[in-house]
Amino acid sequence: DPALIYDLGGKFDKSFNEAAFNGATKWAEETGGSFKDIELQSEAQREQALRRFAEAGFNPVVTTGFSMSTPIASVAADYPDTKFVTIDGYVDPAEHPNVLSILFAEHEGSYLVGMLAAMASKSGTVSFVGGMDIPLIRKFACGYAQGVKAVNPDATVISNMTGTTPAAWNDPVKGSELTKAQISQGSDVVFAAAGGTGLGVLQTAADEGILSIGVDSNQNYLFPGKVLTSMLKRVDVATAEAMAAGADLETGVKALGLAEDGVGYALDDNNASLISDDMKAAVEDAKAKIIAGEISVHDYSSDDSCPAISF
Amino acid sequence: MDYLTLLQVLDSTVRLATPLLLACLAGLFSERAGIFDIGLEGKMLMAAFFSAAVASVTGSVWLGLLAGIASSMVLSGIHGLASITFRGNQLISGVAINFLAAGLTVLIAQHWFSQGGRTPSLMGGGRFTDITLPFADALSGVPILGPTYAELISGHSILVYVAFACVPLTWWMLYRTRFGLRLRAVGEAPEAVDTAGVSVIGLRYAAVAICGLLCGIAGAYLATGLQAGFVKDMTAGRGYIALAALIFAKWRPWYALSACLLFGLLQAVALRYQNIDLGGFIIPVQVMDALPYILTVVILAGFVGKAIPPRAGGEPYVKER
Amino acid sequence: MDKMPAWADAFLVPLISLILAALLSALVILAIGESPTEALKLMVEGALMRSAGWGYTLYYATNFIFTGLAVSVAFHARMFNIGGEGQATLGGLGVALVCLYLPWPHWSLALIGASLGAAAFGALWALIPAWLQAKRGSHIVITTIMFNFIAAALLNYVLVNLLKPAGAMDPASATFPDATHLPTFQQMFSTADNPLFRGAPANISFFLALIACVAVWLLIWRTRLGYEIRALGHSESAARYAGISPVRIIVIAMLISGGLSGLMAVNTTMGESERLLMNATEGAGFIGIAVALMGRNHPFGVLLAALLFGFLYQGGAELALWTSIPRELIVVIQALVILFTGALDNMVRMPLERLFLLLRRTPKGPAE
Amino acid sequence: MTDPVPAIELKGISKAFGPVQANKDISIRVMPGTIHGIIGENGAGKSTLMSILYGFYKADAGEVFISGKKTEIPDSQAAISAGIGMVFQHFKLVQNFTVLENVILGAEDGGLLRPSLAKARGTLKKLAEEYELSVDPDALVENLSVGHQQRVEILKALYRQADILILDEPTGVLTPAEADHLFRILDNLRAEGKTIILITHKLREIMEITDTVSVMRRGKMTATVKTSETSPEDLAELMVGRKVLLRVDKTPAKPGAKLLEVTDLHLWDENGVERLKGVSLDLRAGEVLGLAGVSGNGQSELLEVLGGYATATGSVRVNGKEIALSGRDCTGQARRAIGIGHVPEDRQHEGLILPYTAWENACFGYHRDPSYQSGILMNNAAIREDAKGKMERFDVRPPNPNLAARNFSGGNQQKIVLAREIERNPDILLIGQPTRGVDIGAIEFIHQQIIRLRDEGKAILLVSVELDEIFSLSDRIAVMFDGQIMGVRDAAKTDQRELGLMMAGITGDGTTDAAKAAQHG
């Protein structure tokens, strides 16, 4: 059986970890299989959980969050028969042949929702609330800003990070205050890439009557008609696929972008009224161009810089 | 910074100061009666959870508030039992209560809602909505005063007004009523109260109960006013900041108001601005985060006037050894 | 005469308190629809029935020994050091700086260097509250709490702005050089055909902790300094009469206490993660309070209590691993243990005292 | 007269604090309109008995009758309603409240303070006039002198319309003049028909003012007698259970060289109040210099300065050599090193560490002595051995060095301290209140030890609030008042009256100006 280890944010963060859970659940329902999962409690537990699952014969062991890459690197060699998956993390495949690193092209998905934000905005000011200030989140912000500027070069993009520690993933109060601040600066669409903190952002946006954009999972349902869209990061798909592959999982490094349907934007009944056909057409067009390589979206983490926004 | 931004910052100062103020006044009642309470954090957290949980199940924020208060008062009761009846160490009891709340809230939340220690998001009647005071819209056109009234004074949830009203109320109770006289006396010299024929235990339990009540409101405000639901550890150290504010305020109600507003302002500024650039000199956000604590240490060091706690504070009242 | 024999106070009271806490914990487990016996079985199996389980139990215990000793040394001078968390955090910084910026030929030298660094940084972080307490009478409980928060902010700043390698996501330092890696129990005790402690983080610093126990015991009960620390703790006025300087003793006791807390980082930062993490202490500073309380501030008691809490931690991790009981159950159990052994101990002691009085009276007739 | 109903009658009161039986089957009757004295050694259970009557403690057994009616007194509230007021040995006042607030506390007239305060102000004024009990109602209690604080306590009782007033050792903290004033008040109250119970250690006071007196020993009531039909000697015997010498036999002193010269000592406390205002005195080998005075007039501070744990300005010479009065070298350790022993006034808070064992206490202060060390560790075996010898020689009971100090009675605790200090053979011995809290039997022993030391040629500075003790031990007597030495007298050539006046700040020539007197002296 496969096993799944959630990062400290917890299984039900309504976004990243929950996506992995949903993917695993879907896999289990479809195949009738079962999986083991655990929410981490402490740093020392990271390795412990990996080892316990490997020893108990779970295969593959799927983990979420970049923080798991270091523990996996130190554990993997001890369990050569077990396949480890690190979603969002990177482990050198040359050194550890039994590890699959799954990375997402978050900047591409963010670019699309950035376009939607710019098109939905009336004020010409949109904003971004990030969780912990790390390159990964800047990658979201950078892609988003590029998308906004692509639609409206004069648009203002306000960006705020919640904090510099993992606590920033779970501080809805701060998310809410940041959103209020952004609203006062004119923003009328806010994109939250902040784990649990994002719930405070979406909530406040709904309360204050502006649009918001969810992240990772489809969060449109949280405030129907008030969430413009969600930047999908198909952690669920990646998880389900890894689980389906079972012990035969192909290892190495996998980058999932628009082309692989690894990222995208959410469109459902909840936001149908918010996204006009024109908007949809524009976004689909851009998507095709990105896949085709006609538009290149700058990846912040490639050189720690962003042309569209400064941090 | 233009005036509107300033108003916004002050506006969020008010919101962020509210839970601090309620918790600070809660601590004030308790410590004035001689019961130290570092469990403000835990009580708030417990109340935050139960208010959100009950509000989400019943759809009534008022029932939620009651549940929050009740749960906080249960913890107060435990603290009272430990520190009044069984003359235990008040600090340890407080530490235990903080742990208990941190664990139980998530445990119960998970058991009830299976959402990883969260409550479902609160909708409609499950939350305290902002109240628009009379004429707020009409007056908003008036320069300076209008926006101040409409943005800063109007448009908060009822609990914010309750918290601010608690300040004069606390002052009046403490200094103008029999109960206040006895309460202050029991924190200074419980044996004087005892020999004057007043029950030390009764007074202290009353103080601890009021503390629970106010912490309950504070927690409910966090989960159903400031936020729409409970997430784990959502008090995020506010109980300790309230404690810091209490020392800052030298255990006096009006000073407590200013201290909490100050700390609220610090939080509001830290929230809004990451690193603050003072003409080339950058104050990192971590300094803003730590500032309330640093200020408290400075106060405690007596560099800004000495904070003398109630004399009998922290000591159980023991007649027979 | 005392109301109760010393052994009863030292063993019976904590034991009964512990049983009460356990019973209540069982009720909590029942209330969330799980079986307490099953849970206990899982915990025992996961923590004590495998060598790797022991490896974790002892790893956690090592932390708790250090913080427990720290609390108890301060407590002998009647100070309540709640700042273990912050002191250990700073201790971690000390370890990291020593390991990252000094070239070490061998782990044994690195261990000495890192221990000194950890103890020095931890002690330094205790110095200001100590000095404020001694000189200005600022309540050490409040100042150490404040210093916990300040330490977190400071480490946050240092990690994010100074130590974090470029491009890294985690607020963590770079991994320490190989020469500073401490031998783990696995390396020390495994043989080719009998692998023991596989993957467990327990490492040589456990023995450092044992040495610390003995050293603290000697310090408190066999040296002049310990004599003076205890004297001050029992009576400041008497200490002053005897020519013992309260300022000096308060500062020294807190330095030792802070140093012990700091030493915990050798285990977590150098022994386990081999890099400096944001939240490496994970509440061990607070657990130290419970450990010291349960251990009655005696190093031997601290050792036993630390083992118990190590078991709880590891057992709890196993629970979370194999059942749907959330990890917070352990937090609740901790809370109950602290509550019953620390704050509600009189609830047990008072009836016991009465019992002992009765026992004493009945055979001998009325006391004279 | 037919049998009148007693104002108070206690029947079979028993009370245990853990293993300590503080009161054992005590019965007592007090007639209305009388002053009833209670005497007894320290720890005899006097305070406990009165606290039971006042509802502060709950008796384990026994009954209380007030004016013939059986009354349950579960708490002080009940006692107050039964018309009982009590002035405790240790005042029960809220220091940072005003007098007025203290008086109304617990006796307010309603939920709001304002009317109560106004009413109390009026009542207080009336009471003050009636009983010569004036205090500023708006003063903070912490700023009042002890005498005035006591008045507040009495006013508290009267404000609650107490008919029965219990005073627990009220004169311990008063000057003779203040004590006289208090007794006048008590006389007035008795004349009004109030019933008063007075606890005191001073047989003189008993003889002077009470109508009847009860003696307590070890928790039991040993006798109740009419004051007019007894004598101090009889009472002392009843207290201890055997005949006691109230005076010590001693030969005249043979003073030698000046060992200690104190000149112009000044000391300010942490609140900036000057507690020593230019104290000068000297002390010779082979003499006992008694330092008399009401407590709180600087004697304690003087001892602390000489003992090395308070800093001061001025000059102190020991054997002609100047010693440090502040800084690094001003410590108890340094003083001990130059041969100054010190039996502190408060053995429980200074002289001993109560939870420490007797052997640990027997080296307290000398614990850095090389003979107690082995390497970097302390040589506990040697210390224990040493302690055992000391305890035997000083007849400490039980002579078990492993027992915690708190488990010894007060007298034996004092013996441990004395043994420790005397056996060190100091040149100068500072002794504060050597027999406070010690039974009369042990007092004899302690006094003999002090005289023996004097006869060996040591210099002894004795501080005591008991004039009797000062008289029986001292060769010369210095009196302190308000931080100054009022004068030094030859013990043989002065009397209680003269010293009493000096203790109140009045010198022989009639001046009340202390500063002026200091210049003379």
Ligand SMILES: Nc1ncnc2c1ncn2[C@@H]1O[C@H](COP(=O)(O)OP(=O)(O)OP(=O)(O)O)[C@@H](O)[C@H]1O
């Ligand atoms: N609080 C207490 N706890 C335990 N035992 C006590 C306590 N107080 C007194 N005792 C015991 O009672 C016995 C008599 O002590 P007691 O206090 O009556 O002596 P004392 O001579 O009156 O001294 P003091 O006046 O200083 O109290 C002692 O042997 C002591 O063991």
Ligand SMILES: Nc1ncnc2c1ncn2[C@@H]1O[C@H](COP(=O)(O)OP(=O)(O)OP(=O)(O)O)[C@@H](O)[C@H]1O
């Ligand atoms: N609160 C208490 N807890 C425990 N023991 C007590 C308490 N109060 C008094 N005792 C003990 O009870 C005994 C009687 O004490 P009590 O204070 O009544 O004596 P006393 O006659 O008033 O002595 P003193 O002359 O010193 O005032 C003593 O052994 C004392 O140690």
Ligand SMILES: [Mg+2]
């Ligand atoms: Mg006594």
Ligand SMILES: [Mg+2]
């Ligand atoms: Mg008494």
